[in-house]
Amino acid sequence: MSATEAGSAQVKSAVRTVQLLEFFAGRPGMHTLAGVQEALGYPKSSLYMLLRTLVDLGWVEADATGTRYGIGVRALLVGTSYLDGDEVVAAAKPTLDRLAAQTTETIHLARLDGTDVVYLATRASQHHLRPFSRAGRRLPAHSTSLGKALLATHTDAEVRTLLPARLARVTDNTLTDPEELLEELRLVREQGYAIDREENTLGLRCFGIAVPYRSPARDAISCSVPVARLTPAHEQAVKSALFDARDQLMQAARTL
Structure with a gap:
């Protein structure tokens, strides 16, 4: 040979x-x-x-x-060493703690990896009714608020290249038409946040915001709330808290 x-x-x-x-x-x-x-x-x-x-x-x-x-x-061991050595995860800890305390809901920090988002850190909700989540979990980007917030930092042409030809249907609410997804991403760019309307888990609504310390963004934060206790006032408070947390993370990223 x-x-x-x-x-x-x-x-x-x-x-x-x-x-x-x-x-x-x-x-x-x-x-x-x-x-x-x-x-x-x-x-x-x-x-x-x-x-x-x-x-x-x-x-x-x-x-x-x-x-x-x-x-x-x-x-x-390899997976935990990745998280332990990631500067963004370490810098985000105080902000995630404050966001969880402020909203009392489940908080995620995730990273775009190909066509999926991977959870880097989570904070559990203070309520009995709460979603199960863990660091290392991988979900389709198109079915999550985290993923949509990150995809929206790319151009439409880039999104078409990033996503698979067939978008998997996770629940009956998942957007599987690429054109419908692109239309929603345009709205995400305008309003600055993305919403998962029970598209990944029935009974759960999630709000996600990209943290653009690089362009396009690779990390995002989200807040997950069971629809059973999501009132208009609580939704507005969650969105406001997420924007504040994004700004705090951006400030933390400048020191890395």
């Missing part, structure tokens, strides 16, 4: 390793070798050897029978 061929094989192996880890990360639970092979299309023999290597290294876990596989604890 030539040096060029050897290099190509090493790159191919690295790509397969990353794709395998991303497969497990996006599908919680344990999976059979046949199920993984069907989803990824790798040769079964090489897939088995890759899985066993990752099990030995702690990146993948196997069940007691050794026939089902899932994400390993090493992936958690």
